Amino acid sequence: MQPISDAHFVSVVIPVLNEAKHIENCLRSLTKQDYPSDKMEIFVVDGMSTDGTPDIIRRMCEEDQRIKLLENHKKNVPCALNLGIKAAKGDIIVRTDSHCIYPPHYVSTLVGKLLELDAWNVGGVWITTPANDSTQCLAIAICSSHPFGTGPSLHKIGCESITETDTVPFGCFKREVFDKVGLFDEDMLRNEDEELNGRITRQGGKIFLIPEVEMRYMARDRIDRMIKMFYQYGLWKPLVNKKVGNAVSYRQFAPPSFVAFVILGLLLSIFVPVVRYVVFPILLLYLAIIFIIGIIETFKHKRVGLLLLVPLTFICIHFAYGTGYLKGLLGRKSLSYTLDR
Numbered sequence: 001m002q003p004i005s006d007a008h009f010v011s012v013v014i015p016v017l018n019e020a021k022h023i024e025n026c027l028r029s030l031t032k033q034d035y036p037s038d039k040m041e042i043f044v045v046d047g048m049s050t051d052g053t054p055d056i057i058r059r060m061c062e063e064d065q066r067i068k069l070l071e072n073h074k075k076n077v078p079c080a081l082n083l084g085i086k087a088a089k090g091d092i093i094v095r096t097d098s099h100c101i102y103p104p105h106y107v108s109t110l111v112g113k114l115l116e117l118d119a120w121n122v123g124g125v126w127i128t129t130p131a132n133d134s135t136q137c138l139a140i141a142i143c144s145s146h147p148f149g150t151g152p153s154l155h156k157i158g159c160e161s162i163t164e165t166d167t168v169p170f171g172c173f174k175r176e177v178f179d180k181v182g183l184f185d186e187d188m189l190r191n192e193d194e195e196l197n198g199r200i201t202r203q204g205g206k207i208f209l210i211p212e213v214e215m216r217y218m219a220r221d222r223i224d225r226m227i228k229m230f231y232q233y234g235l236w237k238p239l240v241n242k243k244v245g246n247a248v249s250y251r252q253f254a255p256p257s258f259v260a261f262v263i264l265g266l267l268l269s270i271f272v273p274v275v276r277y278v279v280f281p282i283l284l285l286y287l288a289i290i291f292i293i294g295i296i297e298t299f300k301h302k303r304v305g306l307l308l309l310v311p312l313t314f315i316c317i318h319f320a321y322g323t324g325y326l327k328g329l330l331g332r333k334s335l336s337y338t339l340d341r
Helices: 023-031 053-063 079-085 106-116 135-144 176-180 192-202 224-243 250-271 273-300 306-330
Strands: 010-016 040-046 069-073 092-095 120-129 172-174 207-218
Touching: 010 023, 010 079, 010 106, 023 040, 023 053, 023 106, 040 053, 040 079, 040 207, 053 069, 069 079, 079 192, 079 306, 092 106, 092 176, 106 207, 120 135, 135 224, 135 273, 135 306, 172 176, 172 273, 192 207, 192 224, 224 250, 224 273, 224 306, 250 306, 273 306
Parallel strands: 010 040, 010 092, 040 069, 120 207
Antiparallel strands: 092 172, 120 172
8 A cells, every 4th residue: 555645746845045065965865765756856946056056956957857946036045935836736845955964764754744743844853063074163063053052942952752843944844834824925034934834833733843854954164154144043033023923932032132131231330330240140150151061062072172162152153143133123124135044
């Protein structure tokens, strides 16, 4: 008897811009899926890349007829995703990311669980890996997936069993979900997945994290790119809350609250010295925590450079996200942002 998941046609959608370093490995992992090849297509939606990404995709289109290239002249993620969904013929949509390598059972397991759980969206767990062997990249990967860096996000720290949650990375959706809640919001130049998942849960849809599905996610390769990413995450988070009608998760308030506390506390302590007795102990506690984590990671990975790079990376993550969030509360009147993540 044919498994129920095999009876469904799956359309995979990947938004890209200047991903020559990652796109081939990503696509090769998707073409090696154990899902029936005649029941699957892969749309790579390119935001007018200038680094040779389209040439790589075209070459792979010739190798595997399931791969199709679309052009995204608007150059942002939600537009790319919507172009792919509109072109797709599948009754199940799998949204992916070019920074990931997917296990062979990725599509088949997600599709199976989507149907078994009667879910609206299911997703797997990120296993964050360094972009290269440098100590800086290792520090970025460690802090980007550490509970103290990003909070208790289950899709980053993992869980023991299938868990209902508020959001998952990327996702596997029934096509009919987009008829019910609409496509990706093209106002959301960041956090588009979270905003869509907010609409899903608001309408009573269920989202599940599937721990047996693990994807290897390549972290940013430079500290400035990591800062830009977390700044943008924070910048667009208030708009997600506004559109969804409530905070998707309360852990998001920790970085902006901390940044506001530090800035206001230090300024106020200049004029009201007694404030220092509150601000300084909290700052010292924060520094102690990140340096303790740095010491632990230094011994764990046997890299002396982590002793300073881990604390520095935590500070960059928290302050980038926090300042972005505070600016987002004040408005985003000027922001140049495209698909490049």
